[in-house]
Amino acid sequence: MSSLNQALSVALDRRQSLLAELHAQGTDCYRLFHGSQEGASGLTVDRYGPQLLVQSFHTRLERDALIDLQATVQARLERALLLVYNDRSGSNSRIDRQDSVYQAEDAALQDLVGHEGGLNYRVRGRHAGQDPLLFLDLRNARQWVRQHSAGKRVLNLFAYTCGVGLSAAAGGASEVCNLDFAEGNLAVGRENGALNPQLPPMQFIQSDYFPAIRQMAGLPVTARRAQKLPDYPRLQARQFDLVLLDPPAWAKSAFGTVDLLRDYQSLLKPALLSTAEDGVLICCNNLARVSMDDWREQVLRCASKAGRPVREWQVIQPAEDFPSMDHQPPLKTLVLQF
Template sequence: MSSLNQALRVALDNRQSLLAELHAQGTDCYRLFHGSQEGASGLTIDRYGPQLLIQSFHNSLDRESLLALHAQVNKHLGLETLLVYNDRSQGNSRIDRSDAVYKADDAALEDMVGHEWGLNYRVRGRHAGQDPLLFLDLRNARGWVKDHSAGKSVLNLFAYTCGVGLSAAAGGASEVCNLDFAEGNLAVGRENGALNPQLPTMAFIQSDYFPAIRQLAGLPIAARRGHKLPSHVRLEQRQYDLVLLDPPAWAKSAFGTVDLLRDYQSLLKPAVLTTADDGVLICCNNLAKVSMEDWRDQVLRCAMKIGRPVRDCQVLTPGADFPSLDQQPPLKTLILQF
């Protein structure tokens, strides 16, 4: 057995009890191999319902290794999963190689349904974006929202494919609003809603983060220096009982720059102001180079500075399928009670 297959076997054995727990709660989307912490940096193996998504970020997998990993996972799960291999080591995950083994079967690339916390989610092995349609390390946050959203108004910022919004709707939220710049992301969010017809309808706002959140917070909108203020969605000032802030690491628009390393405060301040008194703000930072301790101090200072001191702050860690040897996982999540 190769060293890679040995590492995968250890990872699968370590997940035995977790997988049983996840299956019992209605979840079949999870990480089976977290290479950076389990012996193969740059390699991830994820299950999305009937699909097995293998991705390499540093070095391409050779034919034999890819087939061996797929067979090993199938044997362990007792399933015949549909394989999709995205080699992202060259910066492009959507070009297959000439060898037929690297070409995913047509069946593997069809629209499928995965499940988490008993909810249905659209999954695709390949789509217009680079990343999977459901970020698995945020599963615990979606579960927390599902358990704590009854009767609450919920605002899901940087909503991506609206998994947090769907969880809030399933938890009995009185109102759910998903906000994202990309219409393609919200379109998947609408698909997710349609896949769960028993849930109330969610609202969707396509907008750049800065003009939308600043209007909701009652703050003026400013364009980036040297740029004319573009047209934007008009929103009324208001607050929500539960707000989720999960921004990308970096992005730039005519309205401002998302920079989790140098300027988290510009994202956080209006989100705090949009959170109701006695409300909850869940904020995330996915930069590995930022320590939890430093970021948490920064978040608490920012809230205090704008007159909204945090009454309680909890740390929410990713699931056990995302192990962290130094207990500093890249995704950091804080639950702030005002």
């Protein structure tokens, strides 16, 4: 047995009880192998419903190793899975068309459906973006939202494909508003909504974060230095009972810069002001180099300065399929209660 298959087998052993629990909950989307923590840095193996998504970020996985990996997973789960391998270790190397095992079967690249907590989510092995359409490490946060959203007005910021919004709708939210800059992301969010026709409809706003959230917070919309103010949707100032702030690590527009390392405060302050007085703000930071303790203190200090001191806070850890040997997972999630 190769060292990779040994590491994979150990990882699957560790997940035995978790997978049984997830399957009982109607979930078939989860991480099977978290290489950076389980013996193969830069390699991830995820299940998305009928699909097995393997991705390498440092070194391309050789053909035989990929075939062995698929066989090991299928034997353990006792089911066939459609293999998609994305090599992301170099520029333009995601898809190697020289060998059929890298190309993936046509069936594996179709629009598929995965499940989380009985909800249906769109799955595509390859699409216009790089990342999967559902971030698995945020599953526990989505579950928290579902359990605490009954009757709440929910704002999902940097909504991506609107998984949090879908969870809020399933939890009985009175209103769900998903905000994202990319229409392609929101289009998948609309697909997710259509895949769950039993849920009430969600709202979708395509906009740069800064003008949208600043209008909601009752703040003036400004442009970055020497930038002309582009067009943007006009929104009313208002507050929500539950707000989720899950920004990317870095992005720049004419309205401002998203920078989780140097300037989380610029993102946080208007989100705080858009949260109702007795509401909840869930904020995320996915930078591995930022420690939870330092970031939490920064967040609490910013809230106090903004006149919104936090009454209680709690941490949502990623589930066991995202192990962290130093107990400092890259994704950090704080629930702030006012």
